Amino acid sequence: MLELKEGFRRFSAKADHAFYAGLVAGQHPHTMVISCSDSRIIPEYIFDAEPGEIFVLRNVGNLARTEESSVQACIDYAIRHLNVKKIAVLAHNQCGAVKATEHKEHLDTEGLKKWLEQEEYTGSGLEAAEKNQAVRQLAKLSEYTTVKEATKDGHLELCALYFHLEPISLEIYEDGKWSSL
Ligand SMILES: [Zn+2]
Numbered sequence: 425m426l427e428l429k430e431g432f433r434r435f436s437a438k439a440d441h442a443f444y445a446g447l448v449a450g451q452h453p454h455t456m457v458i459s460c461s462d463s464r465i466i467p468e469y470i471f472d473a474e475p476g477e478i479f480v481l482r483n484v485g486n487l488a489r490t491e492e493s494s495v496q497a498c499i500d501y502a503i504r505h506l507n508v509k510k511i512a513v514l515a516h517n518q519c520g521a522v523k524a525t526e527h528k529e530h531l532d533t534e535g536l537k538k539w540l541e542q543e544e545y546t547g548s549g550l551e552a553a554e555k556n557q558a559v560r561q562l563a564k565l566s567e568y569t570t571v572k573e574a575t576k577d578g579h580l581e582l583c584a585l586y587f588h589l590e591p592i593s594l595e596i597y598e599d600g601k602w603s604s605l
Pocket of ligand 1: 460461462484485486516518519520521522
């Protein structure tokens with residue numbers, strides 16, 4: 425716990441307390457991001473966002489597992505109650521979750537097996553597999569009722585993003601292809 429206690433003390437000493445007081449009134453995020461749990465991938469850092477701007481769902485492999493109630497609750501709340509205008513699936517390079525799906529026989533815990541065994545590893549090489557996995561999440565999202573209704577009304581856009589750790593860069597998936605931002 426030492427790292428967390430010390431970290432909080434440093435955070436609290438330099439935090440803008442007036443800004444945090446303003447957040448008590450509520451949250452108005454513009455975007456929901458579905459991100460990997462990977463500790464190197466921090467959506468708020470990558471998009472230079474303040475608290476209150478991004479509503480984040482994180483799990484192993486940035487999966488839009490819309491048949492799971494925790495994922496449904498997050499998406500429903502973001503769209504129906506917070507009125508987010510975008511949902512972005514944020515994939516990244518060197519993703520351990522995607523790597524693991526190349527050799528699923530090596531998944532060594534019940535939890536990892538349950539979570540990842542239905543995932544596919546497609547394309548030639550890890551980057552292609554990571555990007556294809558993100559595109560599949562978009563397809564899953566667009567089939568989910570709450571998303572379907574919101575996109576039909578023009579209130580919601582979906583996109584996939586791919587973050588490279590080194591050199592730092594971001595690609596966006598639009599009109600069926602990836603391009604650099
Ligand atoms: Zn990952």
